[in-house]
Amino acid sequence: MYAFDIERPTTVAEAVNALKTDEAQPLGGGQTLIPTLKARLAAPSKLVSLSAIAEMIGISREGSTIRIGGATTHGQVATELAESYPALGYLASKIGDPAVRNRGTIGGSVANNDPAACYPAACLASGATITTNTRDIAADDFFLGMFETALEEDEIVTAVTFPVPQKADYQKFEQPASRFPLVGVFVAKHDDGVRVAVTGASESGVFRWTEAEEALSADFSAGALDGLSVDADGMITDLHGDGAYRAHLIKVLTGRAVTASR
Amino acid sequence: MKDHFTMDEPQPRVLDETKQGVIGTPMDRPDGARKVSGTAGYAADHKVEGMAHGVLVRATISRGRVTDIGRASVMDLDGVIEVVTDPRMTRNPAQGMAGEAPVQPGDDVHYHGQPIAVVVAETFEAARDAAQRLVVTYRKEDAASDPDATPDTEVGDPETAGDFDAAWAKADVRLDRTYTTPSQVSAAMEPHAAIAEWTDGRVELRSSLQMVRFNKAELADTLGIDADRVRILSPFVGGGFGSKLGLGPEAVAAAIASEKLGRPVRVVMSRQNVFDAVLRRSETRQRVRLGASKDGQLLALSHDDRVSNLDGEGFAEPVSQASQFLYRADGLSFTQTVARIAATPAGSVRAPGEAVGMVALEAAMDELADELGVDPVELRLNNLPDTHPMDGRAFSTRRLADCLQDGAARFGWADRWTRGTRREGDWLIGMGVASAARSNMLVKSAARVRLQGDRAVVETDMTDIGTGTYAILSQIAGEMLGLSPDRVDVRLGDSDLPGASGSGGSFGASSAGSATFLAAKRIRRDIARKLGCPEDALTLQNGRARGDNREADLSELIDQELVGEAEIEAGKTDESHFSAGFGAHFAEVAVNEWTGEVRVRRMLAVMSMGRILNEKTARSQALGGMIWGIGTALTEEVQSDARDGHVVTRDLANYHVPSHADVPGDMQVVFLEERDDWANPIQTKGIGELGISGAGAAVINAISHATGHRTYDCPALPDRVISSLAP
Ligand SMILES: Cc1cc2nc3c(=O)[nH]c(=O)nc-3n(C[C@H](O)[C@H](O)[C@H](O)COP(=O)(O)OP(=O)(O)OC[C@H]3O[C@@H](n4cnc5c(N)ncnc54)[C@H](O)[C@@H]3O)c2cc1C
Numbered sequence: 001m002y003a004f005d006i007e008r009p010t011t012v013a014e015a016v017n018a019l020k021t022d023e024a025q026p027l028g029g030g031q032t033l034i035p036t037l038k039a040r041l042a043a044p045s046k047l048v049s050l051s052a053i054a055e056m057i058g059i060s061r062e063g064s065t066i067r068i069g070g071a072t073t074h075g076q077v078a079t080e081l082a083e084s085y086p087a088l089g090y091l092a093s094k095i096g097d098p099a100v101r102n103r104g105t106i107g108g109s110v111a112n113n114d115p116a117a118c119y120p121a122a123c124l125a126s127g128a129t130i131t132t133n134t135r136d137i138a139a140d141d142f143f144l145g146m147f148e149t150a151l152e153e154d155e156i157v158t159a160v161t162f163p164v165p166q167k168a169d170y171q172k173f174e175q176p177a178s179r180f181p182l183v184g185v186f187v188a189k190h191d192d193g194v195r196v197a198v199t200g201a202s203e204s205g206v207f208r209w210t211e212a213e214e215a216l217s218a219d220f221s222a223g224a225l226d227g228l229s230v231d232a233d234g235m236i237t238d239l240h241g242d243g244a245y246r247a248h249l250i251k252v253l254t255g256r257a258v259t260a261s262r
Numbered sequence: 263m264k265d266h267f268t269m270d271e272p273q274p275r276v277l278d279e280t281k282q283g284v285i286g287t288p289m290d291r292p293d294g295a296r297k298v299s300g301t302a303g304y305a306a307d308h309k310v311e312g313m314a315h316g317v318l319v320r321a322t323i324s325r326g327r328v329t330d331i332g333r334a335s336v337m338d339l340d341g342v343i344e345v346v347t348d349p350r351m352t353r354n355p356a357q358g359m360a361g362e363a364p365v366q367p368g369d370d371v372h373y374h375g376q377p378i379a380v381v382v383a384e385t386f387e388a389a390r391d392a393a394q395r396l397v398v399t400y401r402k403e404d405a406a407s408d409p410d411a412t413p414d415t416e417v418g419d420p421e422t423a424g425d426f427d428a429a430w431a432k433a434d435v436r437l438d439r440t441y442t443t444p445s446q447v448s449a450a451m452e453p454h455a456a457i458a459e460w461t462d463g464r465v466e467l468r469s470s471l472q473m474v475r476f477n478k479a480e481l482a483d484t485l486g487i488d489a490d491r492v493r494i495l496s497p498f499v500g501g502g503f504g505s506k507l508g509l510g511p512e513a514v515a516a517a518i519a520s521e522k523l524g525r526p527v528r529v530v531m532s533r534q535n536v537f538d539a540v541l542r543r544s545e546t547r548q549r550v551r552l553g554a555s556k557d558g559q560l561l562a563l564s565h566d567d568r569v570s571n572l573d574g575e576g577f578a579e580p581v582s583q584a585s586q587f588l589y590r591a592d593g594l595s596f597t598q599t600v601a602r603i604a605a606t607p608a609g610s611v612r613a614p615g616e617a618v619g620m621v622a623l624e625a626a627m628d629e630l631a632d633e634l635g636v637d638p639v640e641l642r643l644n645n646l647p648d649t650h651p652m653d654g655r656a657f658s659t660r661r662l663a664d665c666l667q668d669g670a671a672r673f674g675w676a677d678r679w680t681r682g683t684r685r686e687g688d689w690l691i692g693m694g695v696a697s698a699a700r701s702n703m704l705v706k707s708a709a710r711v712r713l714q715g716d717r718a719v720v721e722t723d724m725t726d727i728g729t730g731t732y733a734i735l736s737q738i739a740g741e742m743l744g745l746s747p748d749r750v751d752v753r754l755g756d757s758d759l760p761g762a763s764g765s766g767g768s769f770g771a772s773s774a775g776s777a778t779f780l781a782a783k784r785i786r787r788d789i790a791r792k793l794g795c796p797e798d799a800l801t802l803q804n805g806r807a808r809g810d811n812r813e814a815d816l817s818e819l820i821d822q823e824l825v826g827e828a829e830i831e832a833g834k835t836d837e838s839h840f841s842a843g844f845g846a847h848f849a850e851v852a853v854n855e856w857t858g859e860v861r862v863r864r865m866l867a868v869m870s871m872g873r874i875l876n877e878k879t880a881r882s883q884a885l886g887g888m889i890w891g892i893g894t895a896l897t898e899e900v901q902s903d904a905r906d907g908h909v910v911t912r913d914l915a916n917y918h919v920p921s922h923a924d925v926p927g928d929m930q931v932v933f934l935e936e937r938d939d940w941a942n943p944i945q946t947k948g949i950g951e952l953g954i955s956g957a958g959a960a961v962i963n964a965i966s967h968a969t970g971h972r973t974y975d976c977p978a979l980p981d982r983v984i985s986s987l988a989p
Contacts, residue, residue: 245981
């Protein structure tokens with residue numbers, strides 16, 4: 001790790017200001033960033049911790065939507081959403097291990113947009129809105145590719161707002177060592193149709209499986225997927241499984257998610 | 263005076279006559295409490311006055327030359343003392359039992375990850391920082407790192423018996439299959455570590471090593487000094503599995519840096535270093551051909567393999583070792599090819615040969631059974647040879663048939679269903695079997711026993727690598743001298759003590775145990791003389807000597823220390839008789855039809871491995887081996903960048919050894935009674951490696967039984983299982 005300075009502002013405005021310095025970077029829970037620094041893959045001169053900004057922490061219900069502050073930990077989401085949005089609470093409860101969940105934040109997760117991260121799938125399938133210090137961005141416009149988002153330089157994710165679907169479920173096929181999903185599928189049934197978002201599988205990051213969405217919007221049952229298949233082209237091949245396997249798992253997990261939806 | 267004993271004829275079963283009754287008992291390891299309380303001093307645990315810290319620097323090219331190590335780039339960092347390079351530095355650990363310096367490459371780089379320097383600093387952190395910052399300049403050369411791509415291959419002469427081609431032509435059923443296994447690593451829990459200190463031209467090395475007698479010679483040869491100026495201490499070793507057989511580059515680096523800087527130096531490998539620069543098990547590509555008559559007699563058996571290693575390494579994974587003596591056939595043929603590649607060199611990893619060779623042979627036997635419509639247990643039973651198929655030697659003892667039959671009965675094999683027909687929800691269920699075999703050896707070994715009243719001390723440079731040497735040597739000496747083992751002190755892992763075999767090849771307990779037995783036996787002679795009875799009339803029990811109506815407490819009879827020292831080596835029995843441990847593995851698995859996940863539900867091994875010295879440590883060895891079998895079958899795989907041989911699975915998250923969750927609760931081990939009179943005077947056989955030999959095959963065969971399809975590439979990862987199911 002290289003040496004760096006750290007600041008811990010208490011308001012979003014202060015944080016945005018602090019980030020104006022050259023090579024300053026926001027620090028969420030540090031569960032991705034700190035290992036990156038340790039491996040010397042990044043060398044920011046200053047970290048701006050978001051963990052003391054009260055307006056970015058916590059969960060509130062606003063009508064049929066749930067607003068989660070950008071610096072809220074996975075652990076808090078897991079406990080507080082168990083009843084109000086069980087699929088999302090469950091997703092948070094399966095991220096990493098307790099240490100990761102007690103530090104890692106939703107803002108960090110969506111900003112990082114790891115191709116195997118769980119939250120991006122929930123955002124896409126729920127039709128969430130990502131709020132930053134400057135604007136609101138629909139999930140469909142936010143995740144642009146592997147580790148790529150619509151965020152501008154020094155833009156901070158201050159909140160993510162989720163419409164609560166009628167029914168939803170998240171199925172995660174865990175890589176046993178890291179517990180990241182080899183493939184994760186989030187299925188959400190909304191008043192106006194079904195959304196299916198897939199993480200862990202594609203070389204271009206999280207994506208919506210539109211054929212399945214159409215089939216499930218017409219008939220919300222695992223059987224509706226029978227004739228469908230996912231093309232292995234563009235799927236990730238790595239140490240843990242090849243692209244054909246990931247394509248196969250997408251269908252298996254989508255079916256399971258439909259059956260388990262509540 | 264040292265007794266010298268050569269194993270020239272079968273030996274009487276003395277340990278069945280002695281009266282203390284501690285041999286075979288499941289005694290706890292006497293070192294256990296120190297280990298779990300953190301007070302057993304492993305190599306890197308020691309703090310020596312004035313000690314500096316060294317961190318190895320690894321090469322980041324696969325072949326070429328260091329033109330500038332970049333010393334200037336780090337010398338003004340806080341705490342940095344020196345960047346040490348030296349023509350005596352070694353590129354990799356010595357091969358097991360080498361007894362001489364490994365290759366000393368000077369400025370040449372032969373593989374990605376090779377240690378090329380050691381940065382020494384006042385603190386570990388400073389040394390690591392500098393090692394990472396060092397800007398090294400290379401002259402790069404092209405080299406192939408992929409065994410499939412290298413033009414440099416050495417094809418050995420076939421080893422044959424009978425006429426394979428003729429037998430193959432005659433066969434009614436022919437099976438010709440190719441299997442692969444990936445590179446594997448030992449992944450011992452304790453990373454390789456060393457502390458070296460020079461005093462008056464003598465070097466003392468604390469290091470985590472399996473074979474102190476050989477390691478001493480290796481260090482002397484590496485440094486170019488006489489062996490009597492070297493002392494090695496290795497009393498506790500946190501697992502080795504072959505990876506610590508030979509002196510490692512971290513030990514050489516510590517010794518050289520310490521000599522140059524005039525102060526003690528400690529070098530500990532990071533886990534990543536261990537993956538890069540410690541000998542791996544070669545990947546294998548194996549072609550097995552089995553030809554049989556319609557009624558299930560094997561006629562032709564061939565097992566050819568391709569392994570890899572770095573140029574200059576004499577070791578080649580002996581893949582077909584067990585295939586050469588397990589089954590009979592009219593014609594047998596074995597050809598090995600070694601691909602020379604620029605990649606982390608290969609060496610012995612637990613059960614070299616059998617661990618991966620039996621996965622292919624025993625899978626092929628299973629397939630043959632299917633083709634013939636014969637039960638796989640039956641097929642094996644029907645094809646056991648009368649004598650060693652390659653050289654005609656008699657088997658010393660071989661209870662393979664009993665193991666297969668006893669195991670089949672215990673496992674419920676008779677209830678086995680048709681392949682691919684049992685399902686529980688999404689899970690397909692299957693049972694598999696495999697033979698186990700591992701050749702047994704006796705290696706020259708010496709030990710000294712001292713008797714002081716009713717307390718004894720055993721002294722040998724033998725090591726305990728977590729296996730239970732402290733326990734069994736105290737049991738053997740206690741049994742022979744009529745003492746409870748807690749009255750026997752065992753001193754190990756010091757090169758100033760009598761030289762033993764070391765821990766390797768499963769021969770440690772038999773070899774060092776026999777030397778201890780003989781040294782104690784010599785003391786019995788002296789006790790008998792003191793008591794005034796013939797040696798064969800002497801009974802020793804609970805500290806009391808009896809014989810010819812005389813009796814005395816040892817505490818009174820032995821008024822001055824009695825010392826016995828003995829050395830044993832292999833002899834004529836080895837030429838007339840072939841000794842090996844045998845067993846049978848059974849596994850039941852569940853395979854998820856949709857995801858390809860495999861869960862092992864239960865395993866059983868029935869083993870005949872000679873006299874069991876300690877039922878608990880023996881069982882642990884067998885269980886550990888079986889778990890390695892699960893790793894081979896399901897999870898373990900080193901992956902490298904095919905362009906430069908750079909190991910990419912450099913930690914235990916990416917190289918997955920089975921965790922508790924991967925191992926079923928129902929793991930049974932049964933030992934059949936056996937005494938191998940031809941093997942050694944304590945009638946034992948090797949135990950440490952039989953558990954892995956064949957275990958992976960039982961799991962692979964169970965998968966095939968569950969799904970009705972076969973996987974040919976280990977490990978059977980979920981994606982491979984799913985693709986095997988594809989129509
Ligand atoms: C062992 C382990 C297992 C894991 N398993 C999973 C898993 O199963 N599923 C999963 O989804 N994730 C998993 N993770 C990742 C975890 O969820 C991380 O917490 C998350 O990816 C990053 O969140 P963070 O708050 O820790 O961000 P940090 O590590 O602090 O930051 C990550 C990046 O985002 C930026 N950033 C942080 N916060 C903000 C913000 N509010 N606005 C803008 N930019 C920001 C940082 O500058 C940095 O570039 C795992 C991590 C570990 C270590």
